[in-house]
Amino acid sequence: MLLLKALAGGSFVVAFAVAGSIVKPKRFAGLFSAAPSVAIASLMIAAYSGSHEAARDARSLVLGAVAMIGAALLGLPLLGRLSALRTASCIGGFWVVIAVVGYAVVLR
Secondary structure, eight states: OHHHHHHHHHHHHHHHHHHHHHSSSGGGGGGGSHHHHHHHHHHHHHHHHTSTHHHHHHHHHHHHHHHHHHHHHHHHHHHHHSOHHHHHHHHHHHHHHHHHHHIIIIIO
């Protein structure tokens, strides 16, 4: 199962990397690299196994996306006021808090 996940994830990484190389401007290429492709591959393998793992993984992905959107919205006003390092630290901390609270409330 682990080998299958690795092969599927690697295939998706390559596909998303190709998509990222086509996109303009090139700074968006990173958005299409590892995270979405590995998430899709893992979800695909979990769904194939037919277990409840796929539903749990899908909820986890949505929760992580909501946390990332919240952190990005927080980061927009902070970037003008704080240095890039402090803004990134605040965004990362905020994302962790939202993700942990979301996990405790939604996924337990």
